[in-house]
Amino acid sequence: MTVQNALLFLATARRDAALRTELDAQRDDSGALCRLGRARGLEFDPGALQQAFRHEWALRALREGKGGG
Numbered sequence: 001m002t003v004q005n006a007l008l009f010l011a012t013a014r015r016d017a018a019l020r021t022e023l024d025a026q027r028d029d030s031g032a033l034c035r036l037g038r039a040r041g042l043e044f045d046p047g048a049l050q051q052a053f054r055h056e057w058a059l060r061a062l063r064e065g066k067g068g069g
Contacts, residue, residue, distance in 0.1 A: 006044040006052035009037040 013019045019036070026032035030046035037044055044052070 002044060003048045003051045003055070005037065005042040006049045007055065009040065009042045009044065009049075010052055010056055012040065012042075 013023055019040075022036055023033065026036065030049060033049060034044060034046060037049075
C-alpha cells in the first residue's frame with residue numbers, strides 16, 4: 001500500500017486511454033480507483049492515492065513555474 005504504487009498507477013493512466021476511460025467513470029470513488037490499481041498489480045489505499053495526486057500536482061507546478069519564466 002504505497003505512494004510509489006499509486007504514482008505508478010497515475011503514470012500508467014496517462015499512457016493508457018482505456019484506463020483513463022475507466023477512471024473517468026469512477027473518479028468520485030477512491031475505493032474503485034484502488035481496485036482498478038489492484039487489478040493491474042498495484043496495491044495502494046485511498047490515502048496513498050491522495051498523496052500521489054499531491055506529489056503529481058506539486059511537480060507539475062514546479063515544471064510550469066520553471067518553464068514559464
